[in-house]
Amino acid sequence: MPDSSSVPSDTTPTSDPSYDLVGSRRQPLDAIFEPKNVAVIGASESPGSVGRTLLWNLVSNPFGGTVFPVNPKRDSVLGIEAYEGIGAVEADVDLAVIATPAPTVPGIVEQCGEAGVEGLVIVSAGFREVGEEGAALERDIKDIARTHGIRIVGPNCLGIMRPPNGLNATFAGSMANEGDVAFVSQSGALLTSILDWSFRENVGFSSFVSIGSMLDVDWGDMIEYLGDDPKTESIVLYMESIGNARSFLSAARDVAQSKPIIVIKAGRTDAAAEAAASHTGTLTGSDAVLNAAFRRSGVLRVDDINDLFYMAEVLSKQPRPEGRNLTILTNAGGPGVLATDALIGGGGELTPISEDATDAFDDILPGAWSHGNPVDILGDADPERYAESLEVAANDENSDGLLVVLTPQAMTEPTKTAEHLRPYARDNDKPILASWMGGDAVASGENILNESGLPTFAYPDTAARVFNHMWRYSYNLRALYETPSLPEDEPGLPDREAAAGIVQDTHESGRVLMTEHASKELLAAYGIPTVDSPVAETPEEAVAAAQEIGYPVVVKLHSTSITHKSDVGGVHLGLTSDADVEAAFAQVENNVAEGFDGVTVQPMIDRSDGYELIIGSSMDEQFGPVLLFGSGGQLVEVYQDRALGLPPLNRTLARRMMEQTQIYEALQGVRGREPVDxxxxxxxxxxxxQLVVEQPRVKEIDVNPLLARPGDDGLLALDARVVLHPYTKDDDELPTPAIRPYPRQYVGTHAMADSEEVTIRPIRPEDEPKLVTFHERLSERSVYLRYANLMKLEQRVAHDRLARICFIDYDREMALVAERPTEDGDDRIIGVGRLTQQPGRNEAEFAMLVIDEYQGEGIGTELLRRLVEVGTTEGLDRITADILQQNHAMQRVCEKLGFEVVRGDGREMVQAVKTL
Structure with missing residues (x-):
């Protein structure tokens, strides 16, 4: 039985994406960005007023629709008939722009809802920024808008422009130029400044948006909409606050692979760390966490306005580099040195010129060429020498990108050289940047290069800085679709039941600080090696434990209330006798007036051949749990050699965290020392x-030091500290990870007709090779019924495509695979079902495919039944699917599971709809 739907979530639909037999597929934000009719509520004729400027901008920049002024005190505004209220407008209004005092806005929103308005831009100020009274108004507006299904940009914003359509629903002084960059700003003042700057620099925009206070439409909504917008090639953000972190990360991770997202974020303070009691908390400032979030979502952060738009241009015109090696071609030594300093200072590297490239340069360059990188092709370089040198450098397998520098010298021909380089602008798989240094003499050549798609920069160090941004962007994107699933469980690991019991014991005692002994037991439950630490409540017990372990030993304070043991004289090292242990016990007890609950006795570990590391987790107000890795020990806060990441991790992401630290180089082996495993x-x-994600009651963890030594069993947690959320906080109030972990709750089994069990579970990144085999076993008929065309096998199994299918964001879609064991002991995927949430709506579309040999055995029916369960659990309103007319089997499955199947009059598609 062929189980399929015709509009998959992982391919481009062949039919009109707006086709719907039941209702409109229009994205809700289309009412704001693509309105047919617009009302200005608060339209005015007062010179210089916001209401007048809004109306004038709308009528003087025709967008193809009608503008309706709303002002109960006037019959007309600017010669246009005015209306007493939005309900009096005869036409259907898509977008209402509100410019009235804040206290009036809730009532106006209610009227808009009753009139069927779908989108609002509230430019009015006087809301949460003025205090609790304004915040209460926002809450009222949000409740009313939710009731009527209205989407809102603002309040306290400048409005929006859509230059390709001629829509100017702002009170800015001018209309932006048309282009392919979408710019969204949280600051209206900065927006107007950028607008002025863009006219001077001739930068154009597909959308120009002031997002305001984000009462409703937030960064995630904007990124999601602009990611689907064919008029937008890159997305540029000016951000002051992140808002809904999970929404932002989810949308950014989905869009960044196809369109660059570049952000400049105001504020770099670490004030959030000041009150932290843990080492981890001290080392994780709010801005550092934000950087980690940007890396994890594929967003590129820059520090100044010029870089913001440089990167938007470069990433839309040039391929992304594979690595950090840049080859610099120059006709003068000084500019090459400047570029080198900027490159190395920013983390990039000079390409080590290969032997083949060196030989090729020797053939075409004078003997006095630099014979290294930067490649100085000398001051008398003519256009042919530039072009030939560029070709050699581009073919060097060591190179990841090229920078061509030209300084105007007596024999230089800037314009002609640009003409010779024009063919290389786009016919290359490595980015090429240029710096034509000078003024009028090089302007013509710059224009030629820019028009051909080869970005130019006034100074070579600027170009090198841009290249550093490029390789970092590529580096982050390569891990973007490594959506972390949890690794396969080893026998007995992790022991989630034991871990939950350890946490619960401390929680039920009313304490938040877990003892070191319990902390290490918790780590051990997740397979993290710990040093044996028996608890001794008396000197005699301490001596007995030391004799059992063997001297030398360490004695540490055992306390349910004291955070850092060394601060109170609670750590004694290198004890070699019973007498030493007894004395240490007495000293610890004497040093601690309150909070003494005994000591732990541990073996004295030789640290001379190892490295002290720290791993930890603490809470960020916006992103929830944040992970830390770096150099540990007593001077951890002094060195501050650390990397942050968001849980959960997979191996790739874990390695990325390690690579960001300075200690990573030492861990690989230095000065004759063996590398760590x-x-x-x-x-x-x-x-x-995993521990951090699966034990939400845990608020903070420090493992410091984590000793890392060469050889097997070289990792050992010497000390651990765990702090829980207070017992007064209910489970449903506990912070959640900003990135949703692998949804284990949807793993289950299903008995087939032959009684053999198959596993049905969410898809994982590691499933890509299995999906290749899956597609190899499909017939042409099954492929056609699934995709509405005969997609070739090489297209279906392309890495980039399967990466997007396997490395999903479980907040945005859910893919279930049916997996059956084979005779050789491997598991084979025999069916895939997918739910993809529709942009801007609380509904999802499903898609289904089962390999031919298992069709008709109920796999598709079971997958769809579970997808419906998932949709219900996730709180969706409805599930839909477009199905080919001739796919009667899929239609019967849908009807069996309670879908309404709506059949058109001879159309290619039918639609199945289930309201949940």
């Missing part, structure tokens, strides 16, 4: 992230 360290970090 980095694979084992990856696994440990992944397990640690």
């Amino acid at each position: 980095l694979d084992a360290l990856e696994t440990l970090l992944v397990r640690f992230s």
Whole structure:
């Protein structure tokens, strides 16, 4: 039985995407960005007023629709008939722009809802920024808008422009130029400044948006909409606050692979860390966490306005570099040195010129060429020498990108050289940047290069800085679709039941600080090696434990209330006798007036051949749990060699965290020392992230030091500290990870007709090879019924396509695979079902495919039944699917599961709809 739907979530539909037999597929934000009719509520004729400027901008920049002024005190505004209220407008209004005093806005929103208005831009100020009274108004507006299904940009915003359509619903002084960059700003003042700057620099925009206070439409909504917008090639953001972190990350991770997202974020303070009691909390400032979030979502952060638009241009015109090696071609030594300093200072590297490239340069360049990188092709370089040198450099397998520098010298021909380089602008798989230094003499050549798609910069150090941004962007994107699933459980690991019991014991005692002994037990439950630490409540017990362990030993304070043991004289190292242990016990007890609950006795570990690391987790107000890895020990806050990440991790993401630290180089082996087992360290970090995700009652963890030594069993947690959320906080109030982890709750089994069980579970990144085999076993008929065309096998199994299918964001879609064991012991995927949430609506579309040999055995029916359960659990309003007319089997499955199947009059598609 062929189980399929015709509009998959992982391919481009062949039919009109707006086709719907039941209702409109229009994205809700279309009412704001693509309105047919607009009302200005608060339209005015007062010179210089916001209401007058809004109306004038709308009528003087025709967008193809009608503008309706709303002002109960006037019959007309600017010669246009005015209306007493939005309900009096005879036409259907898509967008209402509100410019009235804040206290009047809730009532106006109610009237808009009753009139069927779908989108609002509230430019009015006087809301949460003025205090609780304004915040209460916002809450009222949000409740009313939710009741009527209205989407809102603002309040306290400048409005929006849509230059390709001629829509100017702002009170800015001018209309932006048309282009392919979408600019969204949280600051209206900065928006107008950028607008002025864009006229001077001839920068154009597909959308120009002041997002305001984000009462409703937030960064995630904007990114999602602009990501689907064919008029937008890149998305540029000026951000002051993140708002809904999960919405932002989810949308950014989905869009960044196809369109660059570049952000400049105001504020770099670490004030959030000041009150932290843990080492981890001290090291994780709010801005550092934001950087980690940007890396994890594929967003590129820059520090100044010029870079913001440089990167938007470069990433839309040039391919992304594979690595950080840049080859610099120059006709003068000084500019090459400037570019080198900027490149190395920003983390990039000079390409080591290969032997083949060196030989090729020797053939075409004078003997006095630099014979290294930067490649100085000398001051008398003519256009042919530039072009030939560029070709050699581009073919060098060591190179990831090229920078061509030209300084105007007596024999230089800037315009002609640009003409010779024009063919290389787009016919290349490595980015090429240019710096034509000078003024009028090089302007013509710059124009030629820019028009051909080869970005130019006035100074070579600027170009090198841009290249550094490019390779970092590529580096982050490569891990973007590694949506982390949890690793396969080893026998007995993780022991989630034991871990939950350890946490619960401390929680039920009313304490938030877990003892070191319990903390280490919690780590051990997740497979993190810990040093044996028996608890001794008397000197005799301490001596007995030391004798059992063997001297030398360490004695540490055991306390349910004291955070850092060394601060109170609670740590004694290198004890070699019973007498030493007894004395240490007495000293610890004497040093601690309150909070003494005994001591732990541990073996004295030789640290001379290892490295002290720290791993930890603390809470960020916006992003929830944040992970830390870096150099540990007593000077951890002094060195501050650390990397942050968002849980959960997989191996790739764990390695990325390690690579961001300086200690990583030492861990690979330096000065004759053996390397640490980095694979084992990856696994440990992944397990640690599992603990953080699966034990939400845990607020903070420090493992410091984590000793890392060469060889097997070289990782050992010497000390651990765990703090829980207070017992006064209910489970449903606990923070959640900003990135949704693998949804284990949807893993289950299903008995087939032959009684053999198949596993049905959410898809994982590691499933890509299995999906290749899956597609190899499909017939042409099944492929056609699934995709509404005969997509070739090489297209279906292309890595980029399967990466997007396997590395999904479980907040945005859910894919279930049916997996059956084979005779050789492997598991084979025999069916895939997918739910993809529709942009801007609380509904999802499903898609289904089962390999031919298992069709007719109920796999498709079971997958769809579970997708419906998922949709219900996730709180969706309805599930839909477009199905080919001739796919009667899929239609019967849908009807069996309670879908309404709406059949058109001879149309290619039918639609199945289930309201949940």
